[in-house]
Amino acid sequence: MDNLWEILGGVVVVSALLFVRNSWNSSNAPLPPGPRGGLPFIGPKVNKEKIQPWIAYQKLADTYGDIIYHENLGRKVVVVHTYKAAHDLLSTRASIYSNRPVMTMARKLVGYDHSISLADYGPRVAYMRKAVQTELAPKNLGRFRPLQHLEVSLFLGKLLEAPDNFFDHVRILIAYQIFSIAYGFRPKSDKEPLLASIKKMMEDFAVFAKPGNFKVDDFPSMRYIPEWFPGASFIKFGREARGRIFDVVLTPFDIVKSRIEKHDLTPSVVATFLQSRDTSLPDTEDMLRWAAEAVFAAGSDTTASAILVFILTMAMNPEVQDKAHAELDAWIGDEEFHLPSFDEDRNKLPYLDKILWEVFRFQPVIPLGLPHCTTQEDVYEGYRIPKGATVFANLWAILNDGRIYPEPEKFDPDRYNRAVPEENINMDPRKVVFGFGRRICVGQHLAEASLWMAIASVLMVYKITPAKDNKGVNIPISAAFTPGVITRSLPFKCAFTPRSGKALALVKSSYADALAKVNTEIQ
Numbered sequence: 352m353d354n355l356w357e358i359l360g361g362v363v364v365v366s367a368l369l370f371v372r373n374s375w376n377s378s379n380a381p382l383p384p385g386p387r388g389g390l391p392f393i394g395p396k397v398n399k400e401k402i403q404p405w406i407a408y409q410k411l412a413d414t415y416g417d418i419i420y421h422e423n424l425g426r427k428v429v430v431v432h433t434y435k436a437a438h439d440l441l442s443t444r445a446s447i448y449s450n451r452p453v454m455t456m457a458r459k460l461v462g463y464d465h466s467i468s469l470a471d472y473g474p475r476v477a478y479m480r481k482a483v484q485t486e487l488a489p490k491n492l493g494r495f496r497p498l499q500h501l502e503v504s505l506f507l508g509k510l511l512e513a514p515d516n517f518f519d520h521v522r523i524l525i526a527y528q529i530f531s532i533a534y535g536f537r538p539k540s541d542k543e544p545l546l547a548s549i550k551k552m553m554e555d556f557a558v559f560a561k562p563g564n565f566k567v568d569d570f571p572s573m574r575y576i577p578e579w580f581p582g583a584s585f586i587k588f589g590r591e592a593r594g595r596i597f598d599v600v601l602t603p604f605d606i607v608k609s610r611i612e613k614h615d616l617t618p619s620v621v622a623t624f625l626q627s628r629d630t631s632l633p634d635t636e637d638m639l640r641w642a643a644e645a646v647f648a649a650g651s652d653t654t655a656s657a658i659l660v661f662i663l664t665m666a667m668n669p670e671v672q673d674k675a676h677a678e679l680d681a682w683i684g685d686e687e688f689h690l691p692s693f694d695e696d697r698n699k700l701p702y703l704d705k706i707l708w709e710v711f712r713f714q715p716v717i718p719l720g721l722p723h724c725t726t727q728e729d730v731y732e733g734y735r736i737p738k739g740a741t742v743f744a745n746l747w748a749i750l751n752d753g754r755i756y757p758e759p760e761k762f763d764p765d766r767y768n769r770a771v772p773e774e775n776i777n778m779d780p781r782k783v784v785f786g787f788g789r790r791i792c793v794g795q796h797l798a799e800a801s802l803w804m805a806i807a808s809v810l811m812v813y814k815i816t817p818a819k820d821n822k823g824v825n826i827p828i829s830a831a832f833t834p835g836v837i838t839r840s841l842p843f844k845c846a847f848t849p850r851s852g853k854a855l856a857l858v859k860s861s862y863a864d865a866l867a868k869v870n871t872e873i874q
């Protein structure tokens with residue numbers, strides 16, 4: 352009996368010590384340094400100069416250090432600027448750092464609480480993520496190669512027909528590719544109402560996801576205000592946007608369902624979802640509808656934006672293009688002149704891979720990543736990270752950190768040449784550009800495949816140069832980007848010139864074949 356009391360006494364003392372240690376840690380550790388008060392680049396009304404938040408945060412990090420803290424209308428925000436901190440917090444301590452911040456407008460009013468990207472981490476998100484990751488694992492992507500080649504052939508043809516509209520061609524290339532991968536059928540034309548709903552949904556998303564756009568994000572109980580109440584137009588806006596997003600989630604999914612009932616077995620992410628779903632679980636159909644929506648919603652603007660970074664950097668770096676052309680000519684040569692194939696040619700074209708990595712690094716398309724949110728208080732490197740804090744990893748800052756990537760402003764695929772890379776020097780940017788931990792991008796292999804196919808095919812047949820003015824002088828191009836959550840190159844002009852007679856013939860013949868195929872399928 353005495354022993355029992357001794358043991359219990361010991362447990363109490365140890366628990367008390369642990370409690371004291373933890374509470375000392377939590378209440379006494381200082382917050383990370385940072386500006387106190389509002390920031391001029393947060394919120395649409397104050398960000399008039401369209402400052403890019405990732406660059407503004409980097410400037411603050413130059414003053415305060417790599418981990419900074421600030422508050423914005425009561426929201427606690429932590430931004431980390433090193434690979435180590437991003438990895439330690441978001442990956443190693445993923446059990447604490449994997450929720451998304453409260454975003455009442457987007458999540459509650461519009462309905463993104465059902466989606467993968469903005470919902471808190473839990474069994475529902477884990478299920479949807481696994482469904483998409485399995486479908487888009489490298490070994491399952493081969494079945495989509497023919498449709499990716501089809502869209503790329505159409506894209507090359509349109510670049511020949513109307514080169515000035517290349518921004519649009521890029522958008523359509525990826526929208527059609529990803530839509531067909533998700534649902535197994537191709538939209539009939541750009542005018543299809545479903546495509547218009549999707550486009551509007553993406554535009555809405557950019558508005559909802561931007562911090563500071565809606566008061567209801569700072570005062571969540573405002574969501575209960577009736578729609579007729581003066582100043583409550585945001586409720587109507589939310590309701591209409593909700594209608595659009597539910598339309599996108601329901602309509603194409605139902606089309607695939609009815610096709611499968613008619614034994615149409617065209618491969619698609621949704622078709623496999625439906626054929627292999629675990630019917631013993633409740634709500635699987637709803638989860639799979641939203642998982643399919645995530646493929647389209649998270650995959651199209653991001654990949655399209657990365658292709659524009661590729662075009663921009665090629666127009667600015669002719670010597671990089673020369674090397675890529677030499678590699679393609681040496682491997683594919685004149686006799687077997689063809690558009691490079693992902694499966695047959697990719698591993699023979701290492702310089703193209705380095706261009707792809709450098710595109711990811713030079714301008715990451717989600718420069719601040721998506722925000723994570725803590726579920727409990729934490730202490731890191733002596734700093735207190737509060738419960739409920741919004742945590743950003745500044746991906747742009749990591750990928751443009753001169754300590755990791757010497758001369759980061761230079762677009763230099765040769766930086767990855769070292770056979771055995773020194774630890775973390777010029778490390779593979781794919782370790783950063785897709786985010787971290789339990790919320791890491793679920794579409795990274797698809798993104799990489801789509802981007803590689805665009806890069807390889809365009810370089811095979813075209814030389815990209817700055818456009819010329821009417822006096823024949825190059826119109827200057829600079830790398831300038833929009834400040835949104837998903838950034839995009841500002842408009843620039845360039846020319847796409849077929850590299851040879853053979854290249855021109857290849858563009859024309861593959862375009863004609865692709866058009867014939869598309870027209871037959873539509874009839």
Ligand code: HEM
Nearest residue numbers: 467468645646649650653657721785786787790792794798
């Ligand atoms: C260049 C192309 C792409 C880039 C650079 C990119 C990057 C990212 C990043 C940085 C995140 C946030 C990760 C985090 O929270 O730590 C993310 C999330 C996500 N990405 Fe991608 N992405 C790309 C393409 C795609 C594609 C093609 C898909 C199609 C399936 C996709 C689906 C998603 C989804 C569903 C999420 C949310 C994951 C979650 O919240 O759990 N992405 N992506």
